[in-house]
Amino acid sequence: MFINRLKKNAKHRRKWAKREGVSCFRLYDRDIPELPLIVDDYEGRLHASVFIHDEMDLEDAEVLCLEWLKLAAQALNLDPELVVLKIRARQKGRKQYERRGAKDQRIEVNEAGLKFWVNLHDYLDTGLFLDHRHTRDRVSAEAKGKRVLNLFAYTGSFTVHAAAGGAAETTTVDSTQTYLQWAQDNLELNRLGGLQHRFERQDVRQFLNDEAQRINQGLHPRYDLVILDPPTFSNSKGAHPPFDVRRHHAELFDGIYSLMKRGGILYFSNNAQRFSLHPDLDKKWEITEITNESIPLDFQQKRPHRCWRCIRR
Numbered sequence: 243m244f245i246n247r248l249k250k251n252a253k254h255r256r257k258w259a260k261r262e263g264v265s266c267f268r269l270y271d272r273d274i275p276e277l278p279l280i281v282d283d284y285e286g287r288l289h290a291s292v293f294i295h296d297e298m299d300l301e302d303a304e305v306l307c308l309e310w311l312k313l314a315a316q317a318l319n320l321d322p323e324l325v326v327l328k329i330r331a332r333q334k335g336r337k338q339y340e341r342r343g344a345k346d347q348r349i350e351v352n353e354a355g356l357k358f359w360v361n362l363h364d365y366l367d368t369g370l371f372l373d374h375r376h377t378r379d380r381v382s383a384e385a386k387g388k389r390v391l392n393l394f395a396y397t398g399s400f401t402v403h404a405a406a407g408g409a410a411e412t413t414t415v416d417s418t419q420t421y422l423q424w425a426q427d428n429l430e431l432n433r434l435g436g437l438q439h440r441f442e443r444q445d446v447r448q449f450l451n452d453e454a455q456r457i458n459q460g461l462h463p464r465y466d467l468v469i470l471d472p473p474t475f476s477n478s479k480g481a482h483p484p485f486d487v488r489r490h491h492a493e494l495f496d497g498i499y500s501l502m503k504r505g506g507i508l509y510f511s512n513n514a515q516r517f518s519l520h521p522d523l524d525k526k527w528e529i530t531e532i533t534n535e536s537i538p539l540d541f542q543q544k545r546p547h548r549c550w551r552c553i554r555r
Contacts, residue, residue: 243274243277244270244274244277244279244310244314245310245313245314245317247270247273247274248269248270248281248314248317248318249317249318251269251270251273252269252283252318255267255268255269255283255539255540256283258539258540259283259540262354262375262538263352263353263354263355264352264353264354264375265284265285265351265352265353266282266283266284266285266351266352266353266360266370266372267282267283267372267540268280268281268282268283268372268373268540268541269281269282269283269288269540271541271543271544272544273543277310278292278293279291279292279307279310279311280292281311281314282368282372284349284351284360284362284368285349285350285351286320286321286324287320287321287324287325287326287349287362288311288314288315288318288320288324288325288326289326289328289362289368290307290311290325290326290327290328291327291328291329291330291366292307292327292328292329292330293330293331294329294330294331300329300331303329304327304329307327308325308327311325311327312325326362326363328366330366343363343364344364345361345363345364346361346364347361347362347363347364348360348361349362350431351370353370353375353378354375354378354379354382354403355406356402356403356406356432357428357431357432358370358397358399358402358428358431359397359424359427359428359431369396369397369424370397370399371396371399371471372538372540372541373537373538373541373546373547374399374400374471374511374536374547375538376535376536376537376538377400377509377511377536377549378399378400378403379403380509380532380536380551381400381403381404381407381467381469381509382403382404382406382407383407384407384467384507385403385404385405385407385408385409385467386407386408386409387408387409387410388404388409388410388465388466388467389409389410389411389412389413389463389464389465389466389467390404390409390411390412390413390465390466390467390468390469391412391413391415391465391467391468391469391498391501392404392412392413392414392415392468392469393415393446393449393468393469393470393471393472393494393498394415394416394446394470394471394472394473395414395415395416395421395422395425395469396416396421396425396471397421397424397425397428398414398421398422398424398425398426398428398429399428400469400471401414401425401428401429401439402425402428402429402432402434404467404469405429405432405434405439406432406434409438409467410438411438411439411440412438412439412440413440413441413442413465414439414440414441414442415441415442415444415446415449416443417443417444417445417446417478418443418478419443422441422442422443425441426439426441446472446494447485447490447493447494447497450494450497450498450500450501451497453501454497454500454501457500457501464501464502464503464506465501465502465503465506466502466503466506466507467506467507467508467509468498468501468502468506468507468508468509469508469509470494470498470508470509470510470511471509471510471511471512472485472487472491472494472512473485473487474486474487474488474512474513474514475487487512487514487517488514488517488518491510491512491519491520492520492522492523495508495510495520495523495526495527495552496526499526499527499554502554503554504554504555505553505554506553506554507551507552507553507554508527508551508552508553508554509549509550509551509552510549510550510552511536511547511548511549511550512547512548513546513547513548517548519550523552525555526554526555527552527553527554527555528552528553528555529550529551529552529553530550530551530552531548531549531550532549532550532551533545533547533548533549533550536549
């Protein structure tokens with residue numbers, strides 16, 4: 243059943259991906275409830291993850307899932323030796339942020355005419371969140387001549403799209419130096435590097451406070467376009483105190499408001515379950531939910547995020 247479903251999905255999505263100009267896409271997302279794997283195709287390599295409950299035997303589950311995936315790769319005419327499987331189990335404390343390996347093998351993937359480095363082995367995530375393909379397209383279309391701020395930037399894919407769209411300046415903020423360097427590498431990969439691109443390693447909440455002071459002192463102009471795609475929860479070294487998007491998103495909106503021009507655009511997204519926007523936000527923002535428009539074809543079966551386009555009043 244698993245292999246048949248993968249073959250059926252691949253038949254349609256490979257054609258769609260070629261039309262869209264993307265070389266990495268979702269093939270299977272827990273389609274069969276008894277087989278709760280997530281499988282993506284990265285340049286002909288199957289990258290899969292499965293969530294294992296604490297009481298299950300991790301080693302046995304990994305062996306079994308890897309066997310299924312190798313058989314699936316063969317059925318899809320892909321190299322079974324290139325299959326990558328990640329086991330997701332409940333993580334406590336800062337363990338969830340630890341590096342998983344040290345192969346340092348990056349591959350180049352394509353999206354809408356742009357290139358990105360991904361690492362399929364060393365981290366739980368690969369370096370590119372595939373479900374935000376359409377949101378990145380929106381940023382690219384609106385970035386020309388604008389000052390763009392990318393918060394919780396991860397590997398800078400939104401920054402790359404903004405730069406490709408003709409942004410006058412970009413500022414990329416993340417608390418992890420590894421990801422900031424990755425973002426710079428992605429810009430260089432697309433020959434978009436330059437002094438107009440600024441990188442800040444800092445907790446986002448502290449950055450917003452510091453940047454507001456710089457703007458008030460006339461050291462920086464205000465921003466036209468901001469991307470805010472925070473984690474649901476973080477207690478990493480850079481998060482002081484621990485960050486929870488349900489509790490802290492209104493605080494972030496207030497900080498961003500002080501940095502933006504009137505009429506500036508904020509794209510806000512998160513993947514928290516049972517999330518609700520703070521009811522007072524519409525006093526300062528004109529807010530439109532664009533979730534349905536932001537989710538691409540390969541993610542429509544399981545809604546991975548919610549997304550809003552917000553205009554500063």
